Amino acid sequence: MGNLLSRLNTAERLQFFINTGFYFSMQIRGKYSLHAQHEDHEYRAITECFHRIxxxxxxxxxxxxPRMPxxxxxxxxxxxxxxxxxxEELNWAIEEATKLLAKSDI
Structure with missing residues (x-):
């Protein structure tokens, strides 16, 4: 994956991280059901991932x-x-973002 990112232009890199965030958030939505019991570490991890993206x-x-590689x-x-x-959820999001990137004409 690293070699792919280093070869992308700005628009492609932006689209990759936008799509990764979008698809990861789709996977996480299922964790927030009514009356669900969650542990704080899971919430912190989700928040930290989106902060980094x-x-x-x-x-x-x-x-x-980039400021940070x-x-x-x-x-x-x-x-x-x-x-x-x-x-599993993050891997799926990255795979979906990578598929869209392959189809993109940016």
């Missing part, structure tokens, strides 16, 4: 050169998701 988006929007952002997301047992 949107931090990345802000950086891409500000400059063509995007590969590092993906590693952080992976670590956070793994700790909260959300790895």
């Amino acid at each position: 949107f931090q990345c988006l802000r950086g891409i929007g500000d400059s063509p050169e 995007e590969d590092a952002v993906l590693l952080m997301l992976n670590d956070i998701a793994k700790e909260a047992r959300l790895q």
Whole structure:
């Protein structure tokens, strides 16, 4: 994945992280059902993942050169998701974003 991101232009990188955030949020919605019992660590992990994704988006929007290497952002997301047992949901979101990127003509 890292090599792919380094070859993308700004619009493609932005679209990748937008789609990853969107699809990850779709997977997480199922965790928020009425009267569901959640543990705080899961909420913190979800919030931290979205913070990192949107931090990345802000950086891409500000400059063509990322503030933080995007590969590092993906590693952080992976670590956070793994700790909260959300790895499957994150992997699905990344796969969907990658599929859309392959179809894109950006």
